[in-house]
Amino acid sequence: MLTIHDLKVKRGGREVVHGVHLEVGPGEVVALLGANGAGKSSVVLAIAGLARETSGQVAVGTKSIRGLRPNQVRRAGVATMQEGHRVLTDMSVADNLRVASLLLPRSERSAAVDAMLDLFPEMHKFADRPAGSLSGGQQQMLALATAMVARPDFLVIDEMSLGLAPVVVARLVPALRDVAARGVGILLIEQFTRVALELAARVTVLAQGVVTLQSRAAELREHPDRLSVAYNLTEA
Amino acid sequence: MNLLPFVVAGLVIGSVYALSGVGVLVLYRTTGVLNFAHGAIGGLAAMLAWQFIENGLPASAAIALCVTIGAAVSLVFGVVAGPYLGRIDELRKAVATLGFSLALLGLMLYLWNDKARRLLLPTSLTGFSVGNGEAHARVNLTQLICLTLAIVVVTGAALALRYTAIGTAMRALASDRELAAVLGTSVRLVENAAWAVSGAIAGISGVLVADQTRLEPAFLTFLVIPELAAVVVGRFRSLGMTMVAGLVIGLVQSLVSSQPSITAFSTAVPFVIATVVILAGTRRRTVTIGVVRA
Numbered sequence: 423m424l425t426i427h428d429l430k431v432k433r434g435g436r437e438v439v440h441g442v443h444l445e446v447g448p449g450e451v452v453a454l455l456g457a458n459g460a461g462k463s464s465v466v467l468a469i470a471g472l473a474r475e476t477s478g479q480v481a482v483g484t485k486s487i488r489g490l491r492p493n494q495v496r497r498a499g500v501a502t503m504q505e506g507h508r509v510l511t512d513m514s515v516a517d518n519l520r521v522a523s524l525l526l527p528r529s530e531r532s533a534a535v536d537a538m539l540d541l542f543p544e545m546h547k548f549a550d551r552p553a554g555s556l557s558g559g560q561q562q563m564l565a566l567a568t569a570m571v572a573r574p575d576f577l578v579i580d581e582m583s584l585g586l587a588p589v590v591v592a593r594l595v596p597a598l599r600d601v602a603a604r605g606v607g608i609l610l611i612e613q614f615t616r617v618a619l620e621l622a623a624r625v626t627v628l629a630q631g632v633v634t635l636q637s638r639a640a641e642l643r644e645h646p647d648r649l650s651v652a653y654n655l656t657e658a
Numbered sequence: 659m660n661l662l663p664f665v666v667a668g669l670v671i672g673s674v675y676a677l678s679g680v681g682v683l684v685l686y687r688t689t690g691v692l693n694f695a696h697g698a699i700g701g702l703a704a705m706l707a708w709q710f711i712e713n714g715l716p717a718s719a720a721i722a723l724c725v726t727i728g729a730a731v732s733l734v735f736g737v738v739a740g741p742y743l744g745r746i747d748e749l750r751k752a753v754a755t756l757g758f759s760l761a762l763l764g765l766m767l768y769l770w771n772d773k774a775r776r777l778l779l780p781t782s783l784t785g786f787s788v789g790n791g792e793a794h795a796r797v798n799l800t801q802l803i804c805l806t807l808a809i810v811v812v813t814g815a816a817l818a819l820r821y822t823a824i825g826t827a828m829r830a831l832a833s834d835r836e837l838a839a840v841l842g843t844s845v846r847l848v849e850n851a852a853w854a855v856s857g858a859i860a861g862i863s864g865v866l867v868a869d870q871t872r873l874e875p876a877f878l879t880f881l882v883i884p885e886l887a888a889v890v891v892g893r894f895r896s897l898g899m900t901m902v903a904g905l906v907i908g909l910v911q912s913l914v915s916s917q918p919s920i921t922a923f924s925t926a927v928p929f930v931i932a933t934v935v936i937l938a939g940t941r942r943r944t945v946t947i948g949v950v951r952a
Contacts, residue, residue: 470840471839472836472840491839491845492836492839492840493839493840493842493843493844493845496840496841496842497842502840504836504837504840508834508837509837510830510833510834510837510838511833511834512833513829513830513833517826517829517830520826521826521827521829521830521838521841521843522841522842524823524826524827524842524843525842528823568841569841572842
């Protein structure tokens with residue numbers, strides 16, 4: 423279980439997340455929604471070990487990961503896909519996967535890289551190309567494959583669909599379902615609700631750094647009006 | 659005039675520039691630190707090697723010890739200063755190493771004074787002649803080692819960066835440090851490895867150049883200038899270009915110093931070559947854009 427309890431995050435000395443509670447179980451997809459600037463990305467940075475000023479609790483099982491360095495967070499089993507389909511642009515696709523595979527024992531590395539190339543067959547023909555030359559959608563696919571190489575227990579995805587064509591998102595959705603089916607818990611951060619409600623079992627909405635709604639995704643699919651209220655806390 | 663001895667000497671010193679340039683480049687790409695203390699670390703290793711040999715230690719043991727000390731000094735600076743250097747911009751990182759360089763120079767002057775000495779390695783006593791008639795020169799074993807070592811280290815570095823785990827992690831840090839860390843790369847561990855490798859290269863370079871030219875703390879400390887020029891010509895990226903640039907700088911410097919009328923300008927050679935290459939590169943880019951527009 424990935425547990426986030428009373429998480430507060432400061433950026434530039436100003437508190438932008440004011441006590442968030444979240445739980446993601448194995449194989450579960452939880453969506454964290456909210457408008458631009460609601461504090462979603464700050465939550466991601468705090469989990470990934472990239473935000474310095476945090477308080478509260480972030481734990482995998484009983485092991486606290488708050489305050490750890492990014493590589494230690496990854497070693498604890500939590501992989502993060504950062505915003506903007508971020509990849510190692512001047513390294514080849516295969517090298518991107520190789521870098522991520524270094525967490526595994528030496529004997530398992532090349533098999534793990536091959537397994538990801540098999541899982542995303544479109545990556546095969548780009549294996550030797552610089553990751554920077556791929557399209558945004560291909561880079562997001564590579565980012566997902568890279569995050570998955572060393573078999574994380576949890577996957578945190580910041581703005582998966584932002585800037586991507588709908589056809590690309592349509593390809594990513596089943597890939598994520600497949601990842602969850604393997605037992606990986608996913609925390610999906612999205613500005614756009616449709617994709618998130620399609621994938622997630624539970625939804626948490628953040629507005630101005632506070633949780634304004636926690637609900638089952640199925641209920642929100644039936645009552646989308648609740649979402650818009652939660653998105654605009656101050657105007658509600 | 660017989661220029662061959664100058665060609666040999668130039669290629670030899672150039673190969674040491676190339677060797678050192680590769681050390682500077684690997685560290686810069688991995689950590690973002692342009693290490694102005696590279697020459698001083700080499701100087702310290704050379705001074706210690708001289709001292710150990712004076713005290714009766716066999717040359718091979720003294721060199722091995724000093725390469726290790728070079729690696730250790732560089733590593734300690736990396737471990738102590740690395741976490742702070744990681745948070746500041748590249749210019750201030752470079753200035754911090756300049757401070758370290760001057761501290762090492764001060765230490766050397768305190769321990770040994772500024773007298774020019776000679777570190778004579780046993781390998782410099784054996785050699786062979788090349789050329790005949792007007793153009794001839796003597797090549798000793800140390801000079802051959804310099805040339806061979808430069809080629810071996812450049813090739814080895816290229817292969818290691820391509821195929822080993824630590825090399826792959828170094829390239830990842832050079833590409834995107836934050837993402838590399840998020841993917842699980844231990845930034846500190848990889849950076850420390852780069853500091854150690856670069857320090858070892860500085861150490862062996864210092865010992866070799868002290869044998870080939872002179873053993874003098876300030877001279878060895880400021881050898882970092884032509885080494886940096888080689889890295890600049892290699893555009894802070896290319897191992898191969900850095901090596902070629904090191905050789906060319908050494909060669910031109912030596913040929914300039916062979917002509918009494920311009921010998922005083924030999925120290926300007928690295929700047930001139932680096933400037934010409936930068937200007938040529940800039941011009942070529944402009945032309946390329948013009949073609950695309952047409």
